[in-house]
Amino acid sequence: MDLQNEVRTRMRVDDIPGHVKLRTAVRKAFFPVRWTLSVFWGAVSRAARGISLVTWCIHVGIDYYRLVYLDYTPEPDDIFVVSYPRSGTTWLQMILYQLTTDGNMDFVHIAEVCPWFERVALNKRDITRLPRPRVFKSHLPRLWIPKGTCRYIYVARDGRDVAVSMYHFYKSHFRYKGDFRRFFKLFMRGWVAWGSWFSHVAGWWKHRDDWNVLFLRYEDMVRNLESCVRKIIDFCGLEVPEERIPEILKRCSFQFMKEHEEKFDYALELMLERGCMPRSFIRKGRPGGWRELFPPEELERFNRQYEKRVKQLGLSFDAPGT
Numbered sequence: 442m443d444l445q446n447e448v449r450t451r452m453r454v455d456d457i458p459g460h461v462k463l464r465t466a467v468r469k470a471f472f473p474v475r476w477t478l479s480v481f482w483g484a485v486s487r488a489a490r491g492i493s494l495v496t497w498c499i500h501v502g503i504d505y506y507r508l509v510y511l512d513y514t515p516e517p518d519d520i521f522v523v524s525y526p527r528s529g530t531t532w533l534q535m536i537l538y539q540l541t542t543d544g545n546m547d548f549v550h551i552a553e554v555c556p557w558f559e560r561v562a563l564n565k566r567d568i569t570r571l572p573r574p575r576v577f578k579s580h581l582p583r584l585w586i587p588k589g590t591c592r593y594i595y596v597a598r599d600g601r602d603v604a605v606s607m608y609h610f611y612k613s614h615f616r617y618k619g620d621f622r623r624f625f626k627l628f629m630r631g632w633v634a635w636g637s638w639f640s641h642v643a644g645w646w647k648h649r650d651d652w653n654v655l656f657l658r659y660e661d662m663v664r665n666l667e668s669c670v671r672k673i674i675d676f677c678g679l680e681v682p683e684e685r686i687p688e689i690l691k692r693c694s695f696q697f698m699k700e701h702e703e704k705f706d707y708a709l710e711l712m713l714e715r716g717c718m719p720r721s722f723i724r725k726g727r728p729g730g731w732r733e734l735f736p737p738e739e740l741e742r743f744n745r746q747y748e749k750r751v752k753q754l755g756l757s758f759d760a761p762g763t
């Protein structure tokens with residue numbers, strides 16, 4: 442961040458009106474009560490109307506992370522990439538990653554360099570170690586996003602396209618078996634992960650003129666990516682050499698991201714959270730690798746059992762040349 446931008450950021454801290462600070466404090470104080478009531482009411486209404494247990498668990502999980510992170514105070518140079526799911530979040534993550542780093546593609550998954558804010562607790566991530574400025578992805582509605590003097594870049598997408606994209610996503614990643622009509626009913630009632638698209642978008646749109654909010658449309662990004670990228674550079678006060686822009690645009694193109702799809706796929710993010718490392722399953726494919734790892738004591742223990750239970754049957758595993 443350049444000096445001018447830094448001064449501007451500091452000035453804005455004092456600009457937050459007293460009533461906004463008070464309202465935030467009251468919300469925070471009453472959060473546990475509201476959370477308990479909302480979980481209870483959510484459970485009753487969802488059970489009564491037969492929503493799936495999985496969806497209900499997702500809601501409770503989200504509520505839990507809201508509770509955990511409500512008190513997080515963002516640093517002034519933090520950048521939150523926010524959206525309703527399936528609106529171009531990952532695309533924005535990639536744009537911000539390209540703009541704030543040298544853009545190398547050495548990461549296993551984009552969440553490594555641009556974590557999902559609500560899930561850092563799950564990943565046990567130490568966010569203080571991330572390089573600055575830190576870029577977080579979030580699906581939190583305006584009400585729940587941690588407030589601060591950081592920057593928020595919100596991307597909204599036509600709700601009809603969101604519904605279709607989400608339907609396919611539910612089918613491919615959550616084993617959703619219903620047809621689109623059934624899914625659409627859930628979508629319209631806000632009974633999908635992250636609730637109602639209408640309230641989410643409306644909530645953020647009301648803040649589009651806040652000094653630290655940049656409101657983008659997915660459709661504009663498709664139409665003219667370069668202009669959106671330049672808007673982001675200006676808004677965040679980033680210094681990006683002009684000669685890097687063509688490469689950044691190339692890397693943020695649909696084609697490039699599709700070619701590196703696994704680095705953006707939610708399925709891999711879940712696997713990584715569970716501790717699974719991709720590309721480690723078909724490993725070396727050679728006999729005798731045990732020599733590198735077996736300590737003498739363990740080898741002796743193995744051999745004892747082997748002699749007793751297998752070797753005497755005539756089965757041997759001596760590799761040629763050993």
Ligand code: A3P
Pocket residue numbers: 524525526527528529530531532602606607609663693694695696698
């Ligand atoms: P579709 O399912 O309509 O293809 P999110 O990251 O918020 O989950 O959004 C996913 C949507 O953004 C998907 O929409 C995906 O194809 C689209 N998307 C991701 N990268 C893109 C890119 N570089 N250009 C255009 N759309 C992109």
